[in-house]
Amino acid sequence: MIVLTPLRKFQFPVMAECISPDVFQGKSRDEIASLTVYEGNRRKKLGNLFKIEKESAENLKITIKGDVNEVRRIGSGMKSGEIMVFGNVGMHLGHKMEGGKITVHGDVDGWAGSEMKGGLIEIQGNAGNYLASPYRGSSVGMRGGRIVVSGNIGTDSGASMQKGVIKIHGKAGHFLGFRMRGGVIHVEKDVGDRAGACMTGGKIVVSGSLESILPTFTIDKMKPKVKIDQNEKVTGPFYVFLGDRSENGKGKLFASKAANPHLSSFEKLL
Template sequence: MKVTITFRNREKSFIPVEAEMITPDAIFQDKEIIVGEGNRSIPLTQIADLSVEGSPSSVHEVDILIRGDASRVKRIGEYMTGGSITIESNVGMHCGNFMSGGRIEILGSADGWLGREMHGGEILCHGDAGDYCASGYRGGRKGMVGGSVEVIGSVGDFACEHIAGGAVLIHGNAGDFTCAEMKGGTVIILGDSSRVCANMSAGTCYVYGSAEEMIPTFEKKGCIEHDGMAFHHFRGDVANRGKGDLYVARYTYLR
């Protein structure tokens, strides 16, 4: 089944849209898609054109294509278990919240909390992602636990905070406190980051660029060669009795 959702130009486009029902699961269950626009709940068809082709035998056969401006549309793909969503524009906050299966591809950039607390599946973002990519929500103790997130651009602050599993690949730079409170999983940053892996207890993080303001409570274990490059190997965060592995190509210490 191919489902195409085309958002129309809204008169008050600054008002966010809560769209947690835009998932292959809801389409497969033939539910009416209701979204929240400001303080009102409305059918999706009031703000978008919807076309459906085919009839699926499982959620994995539902492919959603989203067109038009989705930069203020939040929670697309929340709790999805299968199928695919392709977003041709930028997308709003919380895309892929708690997803456990399927694939989301964003051809533009994503706002904050991309892949928040995801359990499985794949997210590919061709642009940049905002703060808290693949992290937990504020006050939470566990972020991403499974699946994979790949961002071709850069990400904001607190990416992969509380990450406990899965794999994250960031082609650009990552902001401040990347992988803070890391508990597991693998994170690869091809650019630079700062104050990386503060208070980590487990997991593996690679910084191919420069790790600025390195947390001093990491134990230097030596140097290794990986992927044709030399990396400094640190173990820690020893302030948390941590046994995580941090590999950085270059670093400066926190002053």
């Protein structure tokens, strides 16, 4: 196991793609310390910024102790192993991740799990905007894996999602699942405006209150239960909306009946 402790508070963004079990694999402590990172526009060595301790022979487990708010791209493209962070993390955590597990005991900034293909990200605190969303202009969203957030998430999350599961125990901001094509997003508490805008497939399940439904969604039916994945079902009952009709979409938006009395007028249309 490798333990990284930041030596100071970073003033500038640190680009640290190298903090990944696949990169650390088979390297000695000194080799790890000499990996390249960028602090602002300066090239630095990982050892300049972090205290590095090697606690056992295998490197598949990385523990980061302390806040690394400015450190970006931790676990970028990782395929196996585990990263645990005790503190807050910067942007692009687990970008293009393909496997393994990342656990954060703290908050994460934007674009966590963007363009993710597989693996598991667990966030005990809150997540920023653009959770699991692609970068601007791209239409390649999350293509697999699982993200679990215990707290709240920001806006524009799950954009262009194709596969996989995102589970939020807290609230979500607006534009959830924008241009979503597949996969499942489950939010246990409230969701902001315009959920599922331009979605053409997939499921968004809202157990809390949904501020409003886009006019391009039509009510389909009521459902007592919704399947999230093989092991999990959420009990409702739920209103089921189909959309986004402006895109000829067949996405499903589930809104809990109990938490959304303002949607009861839709029952007339059934």
